[in-house]
Amino acid sequence: MERIPILKMGDFLLVTIQVDLYDQLAENLESDLINTISKHSSKGVLIDISAVSIIDSFMGRILGNIAVMSRILDAQTVVVGMQPAVAITLVELGLSLNGVISALNVEKGMDLLRSKMQTSDNEEPEYDDDNE
Amino acid sequence: MGAECIISGIRPEIAQTVVHLGIDLSGITTKASLASALQTAFEMLQLAVVKRKKIVE
Amino acid sequence: MTTITNNKEEALIVKEQDVVPLRNRVKEYGVKIGMSILNQTKLITATSELVRNLLKYGGGGKVIIESVSNGRENGVRVTFIDNGPGIADIELAMKDGYSTGKSLGLGLPGTKRLVNEFDIKSELGNGTTVTITKWKNG
Numbered sequence: 112m113e114r115i116p117i118l119k120m121g122d123f124l125l126v127t128i129q130v131d132l133y134d135q136l137a138e139n140l141e142s143d144l145i146n147t148i149s150k151h152s153s154k155g156v157l158i159d160i161s162a163v164s165i166i167d168s169f170m171g172r173i174l175g176n177i178a179v180m181s182r183i184l185d186a187q188t189v190v191v192g193m194q195p196a197v198a199i200t201l202v203e204l205g206l207s208l209n210g211v212i213s214a215l216n217v218e219k220g221m222d223l224l225r226s227k228m229q230t231s232d233n234e235e236p237e238y239d240d241d242n243e
Numbered sequence: 244m245g246a247e248c249i250i251s252g253i254r255p256e257i258a259q260t261v262v263h264l265g266i267d268l269s270g271i272t273t274k275a276s277l278a279s280a281l282q283t284a285f286e287m288l289q290l291a292v293v294k295r296k297k298i299v300e
Numbered sequence: 301m302t303t304i305t306n307n308k309e310e311a312l313i314v315k316e317q318d319v320v321p322l323r324n325r326v327k328e329y330g331v332k333i334g335m336s337i338l339n340q341t342k343l344i345t346a347t348s349e350l351v352r353n354l355l356k357y358g359g360g361g362k363v364i365i366e367s368v369s370n371g372r373e374n375g376v377r378v379t380f381i382d383n384g385p386g387i388a389d390i391e392l393a394m395k396d397g398y399s400t401g402k403s404l405g406l407g408l409p410g411t412k413r414l415v416n417e418f419d420i421k422s423e424l425g426n427g428t429t430v431t432i433t434k435w436k437n438g
Contacts, residue, residue, distance in 0.1 A: 131320045134352070142259065149255040152275045165323065165341065167348040168407045176262050183258040183268055185275040196341035204345065204410040205396065 115140045117147050122154040123224060125217075129162045137173040144177055148186050155224035156181055159217060161192025171206040178211045187227045189213065191220035247287060248272070251280035303377075303433075307367035314360040319351055322363060326378060329367055333374040333436050342414040343376060343434040349411045350380045350430055357406070358382025358428060368433065375416070375435035383427040390422055 113136055118125040124147055126140070144156065156177070160166070166174075178188040190213045201208065214220035251274040261268060274280040285292065307329075311322050326347045330340040347363075354361045361382030368377045387393050387406075396409045412418040417433035 131323070133316055133319050135316055145255040145259055149253075149258075149275070165344050165348060167345050167352070168410065169348075169352060176259075179262050180255075180258045183253055183261060183273045184255065185273060185279065194341075196338045199338060200341050200345050200414065203342070203413050204349075204407070205413075206410070 112139070114143060117143060119147075119151060119153070122228070123221070124148065124151070124153045124156045125159070126156065127159040127162070131165070132163065132170055134169055137170055141173050141177055141180070145180050145184065148181055148184050153186050154228050156186055156188045157217065157220045157224060158188065158190045159192055159220075160190055160197075161194070161216070164194060164197065166193075166197050166201060168204055168206055171201055171204070171208055174211050175208055182210075187212070187224055189220040189223050191215065191217055247284075249274060249280045249284055251275070251277050302371075304369045304371075305366045305377075306369060306374075309365050311363045311365070312360075313351055313354055313363055316355065319348065319355075322351060323347060326365055326376065329365055329376045330434070333367065333376065335376070335434070335436050339434060339436070339438065343378075343432075346411045346414040346432055346434070347378055349407045350378075350432065353406050353428075353430075354380050354382050358384030361427075370435070373436050375433050375438065377417075377431065377433040379429065379431045381427070381429045386424045386426050386428055387420075387422040388424055390420060394420075 113130070115126060115128055115130070115136065118127075124144065126144065128140075130136070147153065148156065158174070158177070174190060181188045188211065190211055192215070193213055212223065214223050249272045250268075253273060253275075272283060274283055309325070311318070311325065313319070313322060323344050326344055327340055330343055335343070351363060354363070358380075359382060361380065361384070364379040364381070366377040366379075368375050393406050394408050394412070408420070411432075415432040415434045416438035417431070419431040420428065421430075422428035
């Protein structure tokens with residue numbers, strides 16, 4: 112079963128979607144991402160969609176779900192690199208993607224994630240409370 | 244009832260189910276670990292935890 | 301206004317994995333007539349929505365892709381045919397925000413906005429046929 116790789120970069124997770132998304136793949140991504148955020152107590156998720164040329168209502172909903180689910184797990188999601196044609200089409204489809212924060216590219220997305228982290232918690236506790 | 248609620252230690256399956264069912268948790272603060280939940284609670288109450296100094300005579 | 305068909309092909313859609321090749325074929329038709337990236341995106345997104353309905357509610361079916369011309373310009377026409385349960389109330393299904401299940405419904409009103417021509421025929425117990433047309437500069 113094809114799965115989209117998730118890279119861990121410290122407190123952040125990076126996902127780059129470079130294949131055509133179909134329903135099962137998108138659902139797997141949602142599931143994998145939430146589990147990975149939980150496992151590593153990640154603070155931020157960056158989803159790079161610069162290579163995605165089609166986002167329909169199903170995909171759009173998955174992105175929205177990921178944003179909300181991450182928030183429940185105390186992580187911020189930023190989507191980067193949305194292609195202009197995709198953005199225009201999503202608006203006409205009537206998909207508002209509320210709750211999904213987007214940035215132009217990976218660098219700006221990382222800056223956004225870091226700044227959002229600073230406004231919430233300050234420092235990590237010194238002792239490790241992981242007891243898996 | 245005069246108490247703020249913070250939920251911590253939410254399992255990933257729960258987070259997914261909550262969203263799929265369309266339940267809105269936006270009014271509740273949710274934290275990943277008990278430690279960060281406590282930290283948030285202290286911040287809300289403007290409390291600080293300091294180590295007691297040992298008094299040496 | 302009569303429409304001439306220049307090229308035509310059929311695809312059977314029975315499983316989810318059939319969707320991506322279909323999207324690529326539709327894209328090829330769009331590229332061939334010189335459709336802009338934006339219009340290609342709209343056409344393929346509409347295709348993606350309708351083929352999902354075909355699979356999810358229609359139990360699979362057939363998709364016909366045609367290269368068409370109305371005398372003034374070229375376009376791509378895609379027809380989705382299933383033998384599923386059919387839609388009870390088409391007018392209701394075409395209303396924004398209507399849904400019968402957990403998801404956001406058939407997405408028909410949104411899909412209609414992406415294309416230039418949208419035709420839907422459905423009969424309870426007799427399946428559904430949806431035809432969309434996107435003109436090159438539409």
